[in-house]
Amino acid sequence: MEGCEHKCGDVRIPFPFGIGANCSMNKWYVVDCISSTPYLHALNHLEILGVDLENQTVTVNTPVISDCSETKSIDLGRSPFYFSKLQNIFVHEGCGNAVMTDHGRSITGCSTTCGNDSVSHTNNCLGMGCCQATLPHHLKSYNINITDGVSNRACKSAFLVDEASYLEGKFSIGENKSYVPISLLWTLAFSDLETLICYAFLDKLEVDLGNGTTVDSWKCRYSIPSNMEGNAYLIDGCESRFDSEECLRCKDAGGFCYNVPIYGVDGLVAEKKERCCSSWSKVKVDVGNDTLVESLKCLEVEYGKVDVNAYLADGFEEECATCRDGTGGSCSYDLIYDVQGLVTRKVFSCIPGQSKVHESKSSQAVILGVSVSIGILVLVATIYLMHKEIKKTKERIQRKMSSMEEGNVLPIFDSMVVKEGSKDVLLALANLAMRCLNMNGKYRPTMMEVVSELETIRTSHIPSTD
Structure with missing residues (x-):
């Protein structure tokens, strides 16, 4: 976004996150940049290690839970963030058992054995002083209980950790760290679509919270496969990964390349079609329940003669002729798209001509005046008759109730x-x-x-x- 910093230190901060309240989508995505270190303002200033737009996650540092620390649970409260089940694993270091619970309900856990008083300090937990487990679903909060397997041992810890950081050796359980990297899934509610525009495809996601409970979320993404990368939430956030001959021709014509997926009968992407876009145009997207949200559509560069779009040709000329003959005006249209970018229907609008409007202004004023006068007379008469009838009805009811009381x-x-x-x-x-x-x-x-x-x-x- 214009006037906003996109990096804090070495960490990139893409929209909908933003450094400062005026650069983020809302209060939950505000980032404070302090001494070149980014912190998530809404979550008690957790340090941000990275933002992944593709997986819709933000990696932050969270406290390690151990039997020597006071921290035993972590809760994300009413925020739009969840502990991601796909990017995190549960790790227990020490001898004994560690169980993760959520409001008293067991979620996951693992057990270790120790021999020769040794604890593994590698990132390959095989049960000897260290074990790991996966998450069955996304979490809003969790509590960890650690049971001592052997007495007189050092502090035992258990924690969620970002699996990629853990396996790549960016974090080691043997370094006695008090914080570990963890991935939070950030979600977009339907109401959030009013404050942002998706500059690519809009996906609806279902976030699994266990026990058959899900939360709806939305995501902006590029087509798959795609030659585009960058931030689909920004109008200038798209970049081409490679340039084909068609893309080079497109650029020579002053446009840019964009890939559109072609879906097969199984719902999977069967092939892709390159489009050469001159610019983006605002369109309305039908997201279900007769609800429309604004998105953008690629306006294609025309190479010579271009066939008329079937959606425009179908009935468009007839509608325009009726509009021109009746009002001397012009016609326009809105195309309604689905979340995959396909046209589902069209809506025509007739704009009256200025001359017709001028010529008919006086007669319309007379007709309007007469209509208003008649309407007022009818309304007054109706109110009078209704009042009279209601008064008679109330009198009859009152007489009958008096008779019953007597x-x-x-x-x-x-x-x-x-x-x-x-x-x-x-x-x-x-x-x-x-x-x-x-x-x-x-x-x-x-x-x-x-x-x-x-x-x-x-x-x-x-x-x-x-």
């Missing part, structure tokens, strides 16, 4: 009902009706109570006292 309910009922029904049954029904008509809703019975009382009256067969 015990004079028989005139309310139809003569046939009075003849066939007993007085006690009619009184019970009248009492129920009076409660249903109570002006205070708090004292009216529920539908279940009404059904229950009607059933009681029906089955009781109370004899008449007449």
